[in-house]
Structure formats: structure tokens, C-alpha cells
Amino acid sequence: MTVQKQQMKRPLRSDTERTVRTILEAAERVLAADPAATMEQVARAAGVARTTVHRRFATREVLLEELTGWAARQFAEAVDAARPDAAPPLVALYQVTANVLRVKTDWSFAMNRSVEDAHPEAARRHAEVRATCLRLFRRAQEAGVFRPGMDLDWTRRVYYALIHEAAKEGAGGGDADALATRVMETLLSGAGVPGGPSGV
Structure with a gap:
């Protein structure tokens, strides 16, 4: 194992961890505004030397x-924090909805990178989050929140799309709680008039 790899395996000291987070937060801000931004611009935004x-x-x-990895960790932790x-x-x-919206708005550049395969x-x-979401949707169906017989994977994809639009x-700087309420209202009630004709 090379020295560089050994260093990567060691736990970061608290001051080093703070520096890394400062750089990553600055990178998110700078790259969200200009995806072509340079390392020098990131350093300047972070208030550190290049x-x-x-x-x-x-x-x-x-x-x-x-x-990308940092944002994915924040995303997973946000879901876990909702128990x-x-x-x-x-x-x-x-x-879950409110927590995820906070992560997706705070880390929009990183969360929107299409690099999952890489x-x-x-x-x-x-x-892991997809699996957790499906477990939660099954529990919701068993509790009567979702109709029996609903295609839960389809419902999850619709839910993801709603979160994506709310995050945009x-x-x-929108209110994550208000946006979460809007997502939930749309997911649970849809756009139709309750009890009205379906037209189908």
C-alpha cells in the first residue's frame, strides 16, 4: 500500500476535517454557480491557499x-435521521421529505451529477436509500396511507420526481418544510378533486 493510500485510510483529525468540509462547501457554492470553476476559484471561496x-x-x-461522495453521505444520513x-x-x-429537500438544495450541484455508475x-x-424508501412505502401501505394494490415502485419514482421539482x-432558499408539505399533499391527494369523476 502506498503512503498516499495509507494516509487516505487514516481518520481525519478534527482540524483537517473542518478544512475539508470548508473546501467542499465552497466547491458546492462555486460549482453550482459555474460548473467550469477552477480549483483556484474554489480555494478563494473557501478562504484557503490554492x-x-x-x-x-x-x-x-x-x-x-x-x-459527490460527501453529498451522497449527507443524503443517506438525512434519510436515516427520519427513522x-x-x-x-x-x-x-x-x-424524510423535508430532510432530503434540505440536502438537495444545499448540495444541488453534487446531487445532480449523473455519476452513480462511476x-x-x-x-x-x-x-440503500431506494430500498429504505420502498420499505417505508410498504409500511405506509399497510397503515392505510397508500391504497392497497398501488405499484409502490412507480409511486416511489413519482415521489422522487416531486422532490426533484421541489428542490429546484x-x-x-425556499422553506424545506413548506416544500415538503407541498410534496406530501401532491403525493397523497394528487391533482384531482376528491370524490370527483376520474374521467377514465
Whole structure:
């Protein structure tokens, strides 16, 4: 194992971890505004020397990869924090929605990178979230939140699309709780008039 790989395996010291997070947060802000931004621009936004950025991330691609992995971890942790396997299904579903919207608006550039296939950690965490979401939807169906016989994978995809649209609306600093309420209302009630003709 090379020295560089050994260093990557070691736990980061708290001051190093703070520096890394500062750089990643700056990278998210800068790249969300300009996807072609340079390492120098990231360093300036982070308030650190360019050499500090290069010491932590040897290349721009390494920085992008770490940013993607970081956002995927925040995404998975946001879902876990809602206790989707323990909290009452409707409560958990609302909290997952609000938590995920916060991550998707705070880390919009990283979350929108289409690199799941090329980034094993991001792919793994997104797959775990999909499985968690389906478990939560099954619990919701058993609790009477969703109709019996609903295609839960289709419902999940619609739910993801609603979150995606809400995150775009919240990119300018929208209220995650209000957006989560809108997503939930649309998911649970749809756009039709309750009890009205379906037209189908």
C-alpha cells in the first residue's frame, strides 16, 4: 500500500476535517454557480491557499469525486435521521421529505451529477436509500396511507420526481418544510378533486 493510500485510510483529525468540509462547501457554492470553476476559484471561496486545496485534492476530478461522495453521505444520513423503519409511516415520510429537500438544495450541484455508475459509494448509498424508501412505502401501505394494490415502485419514482421539482424551486432558499408539505399533499391527494369523476 502506498503512503498516499495509507494516509487516505487514516481518520481525519478534527482540524483537517473542518478544512475539508470548508473546501467542499465552497466547491458546492462555486460549482453550482459555474460548473467550469477552477480549483483556484474554489480555494478563494473557501478562504484557503490554492496549495491547501491541492494538498487535500490532487486534481479537480478528485475534488469532484469527493464532493459527490460527501453529498451522497449527507443524503443517506438525512434519510436515516427520519427513522424510516421505526417512526409512524406518515411522520417518517414527511420527515424524510423535508430532510432530503434540505440536502438537495444545499448540495444541488453534487446531487445532480449523473455519476452513480462511476462512483461506487454514491451508487451504493443511493441504492440503500431506494430500498429504505420502498420499505417505508410498504409500511405506509399497510397503515392505510397508500391504497392497497398501488405499484409502490412507480409511486416511489413519482415521489422522487416531486422532490426533484421541489428542490429546484427551493434552490433560491425556499422553506424545506413548506416544500415538503407541498410534496406530501401532491403525493397523497394528487391533482384531482376528491370524490370527483376520474374521467377514465
